[in-house]
Amino acid sequence: MRAALVRSHGGPEVIEVATVDDPEPAEGQILVEVAACSVTFPDLLMLRNMYQFKPDLPFIPGSEVAGIVCGIGPGVQGFSIGDRVLGTGGSIGGMAELALVRADSTVALPESADFAKAAGLLYGYGTSYHALADRAHLAAGETLVVLGAAGGVGLAAVELGRAMGARVIAAASSPEKLELCVEHGADDTIDYSSDDLKARIRELTGGTGADVVYDPVGGPYSEPALRSTAWDGRFLVVGFAAGEIPRIPLNLALLRGASIVGVFWGSFSARYPERNRRNLETLVEWWCEGRILPHTSARFALDQAADAVETLAGRRAMGKVVVEPQR
Ligand SMILES: NC(=O)c1ccc[n+]([C@@H]2O[C@H](COP(=O)([O-])OP(=O)(O)OC[C@H]3O[C@@H](n4cnc5c(N)ncnc54)[C@H](OP(=O)(O)O)[C@@H]3O)[C@@H](O)[C@H]2O)c1
Incomplete structure (x- = not known):
């Protein structure tokens, strides 16, 4: 071959x-x-x-x-x-x-x-569904901020957040990318190449902060995003596409009663193949129903x-x- x-x-x-x-x-x-x-x-x-x-x-x-x-x-x-x-x-x-x-x-x-x-579906949506459902327990009505929102796992998180009833704020590096996020269900957007990420999240949430942050990018974006989580917020550590693994002051988690939650879909799917398969069947079903595109x-x-x-x-x-x- x-x-x-x-x-x-x-x-x-x-x-x-x-x-x-x-x-x-x-x-x-x-x-x-x-x-x-x-x-x-x-x-x-x-x-x-x-x-x-x-x-x-x-x-x-x-x-x-x-x-x-x-x-x-x-x-x-x-x-x-x-x-x-x-x-x-x-x-x-x-x-x-x-x-x-x-x-x-x-x-x-x-x-x-x-x-x-x-x-x-498998990698992008499988990762994001595992992150939002199994790790963050995202609930309808909560606010979800997605970094790198037009990327493979990011755009899946935007769609899944919307399908799960959350209000979704998409953050990415260009107007073109953010336009795609809106087409896929984002309620609000932040261009982090020009906007102050922390200030915009605060502004868009009326000062409360985000219930869940989905971070597949790392680098300079993680700390301002963690600083903008709400009380009892969940910060999902998904990846470091920017290349730098940030070092985070742990007092930020203490001050917000926030959880910093690791996500490793590959290891999850190897350890729990049956749970992963059920997640994937849900995703194929949602795709057939038009809930994700x-x-x-x-x-x-x-x-x-x-x-x-x-x-x-x-x-x-x-x-x-x-x-x-x-x-
Ligand atoms: N933990 C897990 O289980 C799991 C599973 C799947 C993927 N991941 C990780 O998630 C991350 C994203 O994966 P993906 O497949 O979604 O990749 P992708 O489609 O390339 O998306 C990555 C996004 O990161 C942003 N970015 C910022 N700086 C970048 C740089 N220097 N080079 C490239 N992109 C950069 C880009 O958005 P902007 O231009 O808008 O900033 C891009 O859309 C990777 O680190 C991957 O290893 C983790």
């Missing part, structure tokens, strides 16, 4: 396309003909050897795939050849014509599902896998970017 391959660490330019052996499904695995593989921030970090999981070289990047079942490993039940599915095999292996996924992390897709849009801003052929990853590195991605190996 043809696959994107990383033979040495570096930026997106190290990705080449090569012919490699077809994978064989082992116990508990399914082989998928990949229609779409979404690009995620950890793909970029793994290229640079800066992610917590460090795959051996050479490796095929890409963690979540949507496509058609074409092989079934021993012990797998509930799937048949030809099924349309969304799944993950772990952190790598997706940007290829064929990919292995774990049956316990795979859900069926409806006939009508657009693969390119489905490919963002995954947004794909760019689609690339396999030969352009490096350009796809570069879109995230260049801070240009909005919603999801996908690689379509069958194009």
Whole structure:
């Protein structure tokens, strides 16, 4: 099969396309003909050897795939050849014509599902649903601030916050990004490249602050956002796309009776596959009902896998970017 391959660490330019052996499904695995593989921030970090999981070289990047079942490993039940599915095999292996996924992390897709849009459900929406529902216990009527709100996990958090009945304030770095957030359900916006983040959150919440802050960006935004949480607020630590892991004065949590809550969807889904699968089934259901509308801003052929990853590195991605190996 043809696959994107990383033979040495570096930026997106190290990705080449090569012919490699077809994978064989082992116990508990399914082989998928990949229609779409979404690009995620950890793909970029793994290229640079800066992610917590460090795959051996050479490796095929890409963690979540949507496509058609074409092989079934021993012990797998509930799937048949030809099924349309969304799944993950772990952190790598997706940007290829064929990919292995774990049956316990795979859900069926409806006939009508657009693969390119489905490919963002698992990681983007799976992470944000786990963060908002399981970790923050976001309730209807609460105020949610989402940083990096036009990114992959950010835009999912905007939509899910809205679907869960919260008032959503989207924060991002450009008017174009914020416009997309409004189209996807944000009630208010903050351009943190020009506005004072803390002052605007305070202003938009009448001085009360945000009940929940969703932070996949880190860097200079975390501390002002934590300073703007309401009493009993929850600050969700999701990621550090800005590159810097902030050091936070802990008195900020004390003063607000606030909780700083870690979110690690990959570990959650490995520890609790059944709970994760139920979350994913909820997300597919909400998608079919039109309560969430995954947004794909760019689609690339396999030969352009490096350009796809570069879109995230260049801070240009909005919603999801996908690689379509069958194009
Ligand atoms: N904890 C978990 O379980 C979990 C799961 C999934 C993802 N994550 C993490 O969440 C973060 C976002 O992932 P994603 O897939 O949503 O990525 P993404 O689509 O590229 O979104 C990241 C956002 O971060 C902002 N950003 C600020 N500085 C940036 C920089 N120097 N380079 C790139 N983006 C920058 C950008 O928004 P603005 O331009 O508007 O600032 C961008 O939209 C990553 O750190 C990822 O590792 C964590």
